[in-house]
Amino acid sequence: MRDFHLPGRSPVLATSGMCATSHPLAAQTAIETLKAGGNAMDAAIAGAVLLGICEPQMTGIGGDCFVLWSTPDGGIQAMNGSGRAPAALDAATLRAQGHSTVPIHSPHAVTVPGAMDAFCTLSDRVGTLGIDRLLAPAIHYADAGVPVAPRVAFDWINDADTLQDGARTHFLHDGAVPKAGQIFRAPGQARVLEQVAKHGRDAFYTGEIADDMIAALTAKGGVHTAEDFASTACTDTTPISGPYKGIDLVEHPPNGTGATANLMLNILAHFDIAAMDPMGTARAHIEAEAAKLAYDARNRFLGDADYTTRLDHMMSPDTAARLAALIDPNKAMAAPAPLSEQVHKDTIYICVVDRDGMAVSLIYSIFHGFGSGIASEKYGILFQNRGAGFTLEDGHPNELKGGKRPMHTIIPGMLAQDGKPFMPFGVMGGAYQPNGHARLVSNIVDFDMDPQTAIDAPRAFSDAGNMKVERGYTDAVRADLSDLGHDVSIPDTAIGGAQAIQIRDDGVLEGASDPRKDGCALGY
Structure with a gap:
């Protein structure tokens, strides 16, 4: 339960229907x-x-x-x-x-x-x-x-x-x-x-x-x-999914970038995230490093579904294990090579x-x-x-061609457990979206946050060499991240926005809506 002395939002509860x-x-x-x-x-x-x-x-x-x-x-x-x-x-x-x-x-x-x-x-x-x-x-x-x-x-x-x-x-x-x-x-x-x-x-x-x-x-x-x-x-498509500690993250396949979120979670599974301070330096650092590696894979492999040939490699636990081994808990790695295509924002x-x-x-x-x-x-x-x-790079899976779909940043999400969907959710914010999906899932699974708390929590995003850290983090965390080698800034605009509805086991619908936006959850 949230502290009612502090600003915040309560989850919206209803039984007959819900929108967020x-x-x-x-x-x-x-x-x-x-x-x-x-x-x-x-x-x-x-x-x-x-x-x-x-x-x-x-x-x-x-x-x-x-x-x-x-x-x-x-x-x-x-x-x-x-x-x-x-x-x-x-x-x-x-x-x-x-x-x-x-x-x-x-x-x-x-x-x-x-x-x-x-x-x-x-x-x-x-x-x-x-x-x-x-x-x-x-x-x-x-x-x-x-x-x-x-x-x-x-x-x-x-x-x-x-x-x-x-x-x-x-x-x-x-x-x-x-x-x-x-x-x-x-x-x-x-x-x-x-x-x-x-x-x-x-x-x-x-x-x-x-x-x-x-x-x-x-x-x-x-x-x-x-x-x-x-x-x-x-086009009808077949969703892709991957597990994270008993929860399945279901994503839309390419030309969307949902596989990036699945890869991030597969990388994070190699670290004891639940033992870290959810708003602390260590978690923000490991998440940033996992994002760099997952987004680098995105940059190399994803595009129109007819041209994406290495999706299985990107979703493989073996790939995540090899990438996780590259992360140094005490030092930031260089940012992935920048995309020639645009990946931002609304x-x-x-x-x-x-x-x-x-x-x-x-x-x-x-x-x-x-x-x-x-x-x-x-x-x-x-x-x-x-x-x-699109990229203009000759031969790239995401190279511009007539009649082709470009790589998309927008990705709807769904969580399932034991084969049963229980939470439609999305995280807006351009390139942040796969990182946002992984963070929301980790907030819920690793730190037992309810959906509203998971959405409210401060965000950080290592984007094109810049570590954007919202004001919800302390100055001490920002200083620590700088000491680890991150180029830290406070973004002018809050990072993304999110909405979610949890279908609880008791049949109650629990809606959550991001205060970074103008919206709300409503039910009846």
């Missing part, structure tokens, strides 16, 4: 969807699409998603809703133009949005209410407007310079960044969602809406075609559990803050820049 996400209106919408007879998938889709209006710097219908969900037999299924590079684009073309990386605010960084196809497919296949009912809340709020939340306003200021040309009209107020409490409206997106509600996914990927998107991209020099949009299709996450026990773990993103900064002229559809997640 990063904005209260989306959580409320998910609960209303459940009360209207929808299942967890319906509620997750309804809440996720609304988050594109509530947190437009983080996500939107110009982005991608990944989804895990549980089935009545205790299984877990996965859907890849990430888009592909246009068929006419490849790394050789950009190399010939003198580029060493994909320009992050160019149309070449724009992969075809995949989320809308996934939402429509999952609504038809798994949901019960129909896509028209699920899009109704987002249509309403896109027209009526949403007050800008404090964390959203903070991010908006940091990312507004990304917005180009017509995007500035759609996402600024007379050229100015909206302040907390000001109303943001997206009437163009409302019209798009109305057409999808009436006519399904084809209304988005063909016809007038697709033409609007293609025109905006080709005007900037993009090579996207009507066929690229019309052929977009989500996303939303939503999890829902319904009265029948279906658990949905859904993550949805436009990659960088305000994505590519390019929006379609008429409807204001803001495009992700997920194609900047």
